[in-house]
Amino acid sequence: MEKVLVSSCLAGNKVRYNASCLSIPDQDWDWLNSNVEMVVFCPEVSGGLPTPRAPAEIINGKGVDVVKGFAHVVGNDGVDVTEPFLLGAQKTLEICQQHGIKYAILAEGSPSCGSSKIYDGTFSGNKIEGFGVTTAVLTSEGIKVFSQHTVKMLKIALETDN
Numbered sequence: 741m742e743k744v745l746v747s748s749c750l751a752g753n754k755v756r757y758n759a760s761c762l763s764i765p766d767q768d769w770d771w772l773n774s775n776v777e778m779v780v781f782c783p784e785v786s787g788g789l790p791t792p793r794a795p796a797e798i799i800n801g802k803g804v805d806v807v808k809g810f811a812h813v814v815g816n817d818g819v820d821v822t823e824p825f826l827l828g829a830q831k832t833l834e835i836c837q838q839h840g841i842k843y844a845i846l847a848e849g850s851p852s853c854g855s856s857k858i859y860d861g862t863f864s865g866n867k868i869e870g871f872g873v874t875t876a877v878l879t880s881e882g883i884k885v886f887s888q889h890t891v892k893m894l895k896i897a898l899e900t901d902n
């Protein structure tokens with residue numbers, strides 16, 4: 741059975757910055773449970789950040805810019821959390837490599853896990869197109885990243901790739 745990395749918060753674990761969780765639509769969750777082996781992981785917690793923690797956004801860039809050293813991740817308390825974000829992304833990649841994981845379902849909008857939209861760094865609720873830090877690292881290694889809103893695309897990828 742194909743192994744798929746899943747954001748821990750999407751699996752119901754209360755690991756988000758505000759100690760809450762998110763979810764995957766029931767029908768998609770049932771499909772994942774029956775058709776893939778889920779490996780549940782949280783990049784930010786693995787990078788050493790506490791829960792709860794200050795909400796963070798990427799300032800002046802996107803995940804790929806953080807990886808290249810051109811942008812930083814900063815909490816709304818002003819603390820620079822770039823290093824734990826990068827460490828968490830690296831640990832997530834290592835988990836994927838250990839398990840032979842080629843696909844991920846990660847939480848949309850997160851500065852780590854976002855795969856389509858992230859917040860724009862102004863803490864004003866505005867979103868821009870782009871990857872979070874972990875998504876940038878995983879996709880650079882050929883791992884296909886989807887979100888809780890695009891599980892259907894994972895199904896298609898699994899059918900066409902295998």
Ligand code: SF4
Pocket residue numbers: 747748749750755756757781782783784785847850852853
């Ligand atoms: Fe969820 Fe990813 Fe944020 Fe962890 S880093 S709480 S898995 S969105």
